[in-house]
Amino acid sequence: xxxxxxxxxxxxxxxxxxxxxxxxxxxxxxxxxxxxxxxxxxxxxxxxxxxxxxxxxxxxxxxxxxxxxxxxxxxxxxxxxxxxxxxxxxxxxxxxxxxxxxxxxxxxxxxxxxxxxxxxxxxxx
Numbered sequence: 829x830x831x832x833x834x835x836x837x838x839x840x841x842x843x844x845x846x847x848x849x850x851x852x853x854x855x856x857x858x859x860x861x862x863x864x865x866x867x868x869x870x871x872x873x874x875x876x877x878x879x880x881x882x883x884x885x886x887x888x889x890x891x892x893x894x895x896x897x898x899x900x901x902x903x904x905x906x907x908x909x910x911x912x913x914x915x916x917x918x919x920x921x922x923x924x925x926x927x928x929x930x931x932x933x934x935x936x937x938x939x940x941x942x943x944x945x946x947x948x949x950x951x952x953x
Contacts, residue, residue: 840872841865843861843868844861846861862890897946899949908940
């Protein structure tokens with residue numbers, strides 16, 4: 829069982845690194861990686877989990893997700909806008925077979941439905 833903790837810690841650090849990379853690369857989403865890092869840290873390093881949850885920009889959305897399963901209105905609108913633009917791009921520019929485009933659009937629709945099903949993050953004063 830002791831092998832498990834270092835592996836979870838390593839996975840958390842890898843997710844954290846990808847999250848930070850995602851903050852500067854436009855097409856790599858940072859939030860899923862930060863959420864995964866928080867999950868791995870919760871099982872391997874409470875100190876790193878606490879540090880991550882207290883980061884100024886990253887911590888609040890992670891706590892919203894953990895405590896309420898919520899996505900903030902701004903990030904929700906941004907995600908929906910990017911998905912919409914990608915869907916338009918796929919329909920207009922893709923040279924893939926129609927069935928492949930249809931499957932990609934179906935996955936996008938499922939992701940949009942999931943995002944819309946999540947509550948908005950609570951307002952803070």
